[in-house]
Amino acid sequence: MERLVRLYRDCGATGLTALGVFGEAAALTPAERREVLAAVAGARGALPVVAGLTALATRPAVEQAVEAATVLGDGCAGVMIQVNTPDGDALARHLRAVHEACGVGVVVQDYPLHSGVRIDRATLARTVVDCPFVIGVKAEAAPTVPAVAAVAERTGVPVFGGLGGVGLLDELAAGAAGVMTGFSFPEALVATVGAWHAGGFPAAREALAPWLPLINFEAQAGIALAVRKELLRRRGLIAEAGARLPAPPLPAGLAAFAEAHLAAVAPVAG
Numbered sequence: 001m002e003r004l005v006r007l008y009r010d011c012g013a014t015g016l017t018a019l020g021v022f023g024e025a026a027a028l029t030p031a032e033r034r035e036v037l038a039a040v041a042g043a044r045g046a047l048p049v050v051a052g053l054t055a056l057a058t059r060p061a062v063e064q065a066v067e068a069a070t071v072l073g074d075g076c077a078g079v080m081i082q083v084n085t086p087d088g089d090a091l092a093r094h095l096r097a098v099h100e101a102c103g104v105g106v107v108v109q110d111y112p113l114h115s116g117v118r119i120d121r122a123t124l125a126r127t128v129v130d131c132p133f134v135i136g137v138k139a140e141a142a143p144t145v146p147a148v149a150a151v152a153e154r155t156g157v158p159v160f161g162g163l164g165g166v167g168l169l170d171e172l173a174a175g176a177a178g179v180m181t182g183f184s185f186p187e188a189l190v191a192t193v194g195a196w197h198a199g200g201f202p203a204a205r206e207a208l209a210p211w212l213p214l215i216n217f218e219a220q221a222g223i224a225l226a227v228r229k230e231l232l233r234r235r236g237l238i239a240e241a242g243a244r245l246p247a248p249p250l251p252a253g254l255a256a257f258a259e260a261h262l263a264a265v266a267p268v269a270g
Contacts, residue, residue, distance in 0.1 A: 001036060003237050005043035011187035012194070014178070015077065016044060019052040019068075021114045022164075022182055022225065026054040027244040033064070037071040048077035050107050050136075050180075056084040056115060058094050065102035078105035078135050083112075086119045088127040095131050105135035107180075111162070112141050121147055125154035138162050138180050139171075149174040164219045164228075165189050169208055172196045184218060184231035185211065185269060210268045214261045226250040230258055 008016055018040045019025035019033060028036065040049055051068035055061040065079045081098055085091050099106050108128060112118045118141065128134045128151065137155070139147040140162040152159040152175035160180035161171035168179050168189065178193050188211040196204035218227050229241040230250050243249060250258075 001039040002043040004232070005040055005047075007237060008186055009043070009045050009047055012190040013047065013186060015180075016040060016047050016049045017052060017080065017180060017182075018049055018072075019054070020080070020182065021052060021054065021082070021109070021111060024225070024244050024247070025052055027247075030067070034067065034071055037068055041072050041075055044075055047075075049075050050078045050080050051076060052080045052109075053082070053098070056082060056117075058097050061094070061098050062101040065098045065104075069102040069104050076104050078107050080107040080109050080138065082109045082115045083117050083119050083124065084115060085117060086123065088119075088123040088130075091119070092127050092130055095127075095134065099131075099133045106131070106133055107136040107138055108134055109138040110141045110147070111138070121150040122154070125151050128155045128157055136160060136177075136180075139176075145170045145174045148176045152176070164224065165192075165208075165211075165215050166219050168192055169201070169204055172204060173201055182228065183215065184228050184235065185214070185265065187269075188265075210265060214265055217257065217261050223248055223250060223254075227254065227258070230255070231262065234258065234262060 053064045136158045158177035162181040192208040195207035226243045232238045233241040
């Protein structure tokens with residue numbers, strides 16, 4: 001975990017997300033969650049941290065948020081709370097309860113594939129406007145590009161793409177403030193966002209293009225976690241690539257493809 005944090009810190013990331021939903025946060029015990037947060041706190045340097053909450057119900061979400069804010073201390077820039085209802089008023093009450101309990105800003109995560117909840121974009125935007133403690137929105141409801149555009153235009157709050165960076169280029173064009181996601185080569189995402197700010201669409205497209213086959217390979221439905229962990233292991237960043245049940249393991253036949261993808265990006269990876 002400390003090696004991963006140092007990678008993000010050294011490659012130019014402007015913040016960290018700990019215990020995000022794509023990882024194995026939901027498979028961790030409370031003690032293991034604290035251990036992860038403590039490791040991130042110790043290695044983050046000056047980077048702010050947003051702590052993900054796996055709980056959808058208010059009371060356990062409050063407990064997780066208070067724990068995160070306590071462990072991370074002044075490094076806790078916010079907690080990431082999943083949309084848990086399509087009702088804007090009920091969602092606002094949920095967000096407010098968590099915020100008031102932990103005292104930090106809130107990033108709203110709209111990720112129906114994980115939460116099972118779909119909320120109308122206009123309702124989400126209105127809820128964000130009604131909750132001034134919301135400091136960001138992570139838009140992961142497909143199709144993400146119009147979702148990013150709708151929320152960014154109506155709220156003025158920074159909106160971030162996710163989903164492994166698959167839609168990063170178009171999300172930036174739609175008004176995303178950046179990308180808030182994992183990828184086995186985060187330096188590629190940093191370079192793409194930097195290129196967007198320096199040279200717009202053409203520069204960002206050129207920066208991202210060499211990485212798109214690997215991003216696509218890593219985003220395979222059902223096995224994406226196992227693929228990413230194997231790529232991180234081959235980079236020497238984690239010791240083991242096993243995924244906790246019920247996540248499936250990496251299919252044996254994909255190991256050679258992983259090596260081929262890594263070899264293909266080696267010239268641009270440096």
